[in-house]
Amino acid sequence: MTDPSPSAETPPDDIEVPGLAGQRTDLAWSRTALAASVAGAVILRRLWEHVNPNNGRLIVSTLLGVGGIVWVTALTWAHATARTTLEGRRIADKTALRRVTIATTIFCLAALILAILPAEN
Amino acid sequence: MTQRETSNGELGSEPDPRFSYANERTFLAWNRTALALVAAGLGATSLLPQFKVAGGRRLIGVPLIVLGALLSLASYRRWQDNERAMRLGQPLRRSYLGLALAVGIASAAVIAAIVAALGTRG
Numbered sequence: 001m002t003d004p005s006p007s008a009e010t011p012p013d014d015i016e017v018p019g020l021a022g023q024r025t026d027l028a029w030s031r032t033a034l035a036a037s038v039a040g041a042v043i044l045r046r047l048w049e050h051v052n053p054n055n056g057r058l059i060v061s062t063l064l065g066v067g068g069i070v071w072v073t074a075l076t077w078a079h080a081t082a083r084t085t086l087e088g089r090r091i092a093d094k095t096a097l098r099r100v101t102i103a104t105t106i107f108c109l110a111a112l113i114l115a116i117l118p119a120e121n
Numbered sequence: 122m123t124q125r126e127t128s129n130g131e132l133g134s135e136p137d138p139r140f141s142y143a144n145e146r147t148f149l150a151w152n153r154t155a156l157a158l159v160a161a162g163l164g165a166t167s168l169l170p171q172f173k174v175a176g177g178r179r180l181i182g183v184p185l186i187v188l189g190a191l192l193s194l195a196s197y198r199r200w201q202d203n204e205r206a207m208r209l210g211q212p213l214r215r216s217y218l219g220l221a222l223a224v225g226i227a228s229a230a231v232i233a234a235i236v237a238a239l240g241t242r243g
Contacts, residue, residue, distance in 0.1 A: 021142040028146040032153050039156040042163050091141045094201065097148055101197040104152050108190035111159045115166040115182050 022082075022089040029078040032100070036071050039107055040064060046114050056117045060110045067106035074099035133208025144203045151196030151218060158189030165233075170241045177236040181229055188225040192218065 047060050074096050081090040162185030166178045174180070195218055206213050 021139045025142045025146055028149045032149045032156075035153040035156040039159045042160045046163050046167055089142075091138055092145045097145070097197060097200055100149070100152055101193050104155050104193040105190050107156065108159055108186055108193065111163050111186045112183065112190075115162060115179055115186055 025089060026078070026082045029075065029082075033071075033075050033078075036103070036107070039111075040068060043107065043110050043114060046111075056113065060113050063106050063110035063113070067103045067110065070099050070103035070106065074103065133205070134210065136204075136207035140207055141204065144200055144207070147203075148196050148200040151199070152193050154222065155189035155193040155196070158185045158192070162186035162189065172236045173240045173242055174236050177239075180236060181233045184225065184229050184232070188222070188229075192222065195221070 043060070043064055047057060047064070077096045077099075078092075162182040165182035165185065169178050169181065172178065199216055199218060203213055205211075
């Protein structure tokens with residue numbers, strides 16, 4: 001019986017290689033982008049179907065646009081740093097994650113305004 | 122791990138990248154939860170029937186949206202605290218985000234149950 005030899009592509013245990021953790025993080029960014037798209041679509045639909053055409057629509061549209069732009073910049077960084085190697089992606093710094101927080105909070109603010117505004121009957 | 126100034130200008134040791142990735146994924150998970158709360162809150166204000174209680178739909182939806190915003194802000198602070206703790210080799214502080222989320226959703230459910238029990242407009 002021969003001992004199984006380690007794969008030539010498997011790094012030794014004493015090397016700090018992130019392995020597939022980077023790819024899981026890439027997938028997490030993709031899932032978050034999908035969630036942001038769904039939230040944006042819900043806000044947009046509510047905006048155009050149920051809100052009177054007044055300043056409220058302008059404010060919410062602006063917030064949605066700004067939030068969307070900030071989200072895109074964060075996602076651009078995320079996809080630009082994605083890697084398929086075992087060495088993994090670049091670790092996020094506070095700038096990218098801060099943009100995610102700002103964009104999500106802007107979406108929340110837009111949704112809050114929509115929820116408070118009277119609906120168009 | 123070496124002692125050097127990090128890219129964020131903070132002193133500390135570079136942690137295992139797998140731990141930083143896990144911290145980042147946790148942050149993203151909280152923000153996905155926040156976005157789901159936004160969608161749920163907006164859905165409550167527009168898709169639910171009109172209740173006899175004045176502003177009943179807003180009573181259900183607005184707290185959910187506010188909870189989403191608070192979760193997003195708190196998750197960034199949590200990510201920062203975790204990164205700092207890992208760099209300085211300190212234990213991670215206990216997180217109360219899960220408890221806040223559970224209390225918030227439970228409160229919204231109780232409000233929804235009360236509003237629904239009082240009936241809808243003909």
